[in-house]
Amino acid sequence: MIVELDAGAVGVLLARGLDLPEDAAEAPVLAARLAAPPRGRQVVRLGTGDGTAAAFASISDTDPQLGHVELLAVAPEARRRGVGATLLRDVERRLAGLGATRVRLGGNPPCYAWPGIDVRYTPMVCLARSAGYKMTDTAWNMTADLRGPELDGPVDESRLEAMGVKVGPAGPDAPEWVRAIWGDGWAWEVEQSLGRADAGCYVAVRDGEILGFAAYGANRPSWFGPMGTAPAAEGLGVGRVLLRRCLADQRAAGHDTAQIGWAGPISFYSKAVAARVERVFWIYTKTL
Incomplete structure (x- = not known):
């Protein structure tokens, strides 16, 4: 059963469901930030009734026909059952109802969790492809060693x-x-x-x-x-x-480290603080 959800419930889920430690460690604050986007943003907040899956989505602040799936998480015990695919389809329908003709699996700046799908999140890459999404762009973060x-x-x-x-x-x-x-x-x-x-x-x-x-x-x-x-x-x-x-x-x-999000001037950050390109994100898009 798909239900509306709140940021607190999402934070608990993310702490269990995000496979990368650097994401799981900030799960509560990440959910809280996404739950308080810029004023006027049209949002979709859906999850399963048992709390094992959740999705945050929204309409782009600059393109009313572009929807963003900002976050989709499934608890480990609920994976490989089609839960993520079902939730994604419902999110797509909700975004279409808000006027979206295209959907992007990636951040809706300026309030976002990731630019796109971290290349290490293999299950999400598989879901994107099986759901008909095509890779349309690449983004990256740089890591600065604060030690x-x-x-x-x-x-x-x-x-x-x-x-x-x-x-x-x-x-x-x-x-x-x-x-x-x-x-x-x-x-x-x-x-x-x-x-x-x-x-x-x-x-x-x-x-x-x-x-x-x-x-x-x-x-x-x-x-x-x-x-x-x-x-x-x-x-x-x-x-x-x-x-x-x-x-x-x-x-x-x-x-110990800081992520330079959606980094642009790679040479500047490399020279200034010896930052390195580390997290790479694939951005997938689909026409509804």
């Missing part, structure tokens, strides 16, 4: 201070500044990073003007991003300092 020396030393900050640039925690004006340059998505993530014990955001400022920002923990405590530098400030080196400030906070919170 290395790359986060130590104030050299860059001293250099910026000599140029009149100061780095510190973001204030309440940061989201609107981010929105004006990068749009609603990143602004929402910055808003989520403010005022949380397991998240944060830093900005670089000169003469009262914000030059760049970096945030972490918006969707998951161990994930870094987003980060951006104003076009007028590119080349000053504020990005590396902001990145290191955030990663240092995550290290202080007890994380």
Whole structure:
């Protein structure tokens, strides 16, 4: 029986049903974050009556004809019984009822769990293919080792201070500044990073003007991003300092590594903190 569900029940299921330790460890907060998406998002929240399977889905914030299956989890004892396939079909019907003509198995940014299907989640890859989905894109995370020396030393900050640039925690004006340059998505993530014990955001400022920002923990405590530098400030080196400030906070919170989610500039992160491409995600799409 398919029923509506709540984030608390999903958190318990994910703690048991996510095969990768780095995902299972953040199961409760991951479910809570997904249950509180940007205002106005059309969502589908379904699960089995016995609590052995759950799915979170939604309509894209930018394309009203695109649905996202953001999360689909089945408890170990309920697998290989067609539970996931049945739940996915019901989610597809619900999304179609909301206007979707295509469905993507992957994150609906800015509030998301994963960009797509981690290539190590073989059962989900098999389900996607058997359900008629085709791989349409690839995404990746980069891993920063927080135990290395790359986060130590104030050299860059001293250099910026000599140029009149100061780095510190973001204030309440940061989201609107981010929105004006990068749009609603990143602004929402910055808003989520403010005022949380397991998240944060830093900005670089000169003469009262914000030059760049970096945030972490918006969707998951161990994930870094987003980060951006104003076009007028590119080349000053504020990005590396902001990145290191955030990663240092995550290290202080007890994380040994941080995931740079949906990473773009691979070379920058590699040079700045010796980050490496590690988690790879396949994004599958289907026309309804």
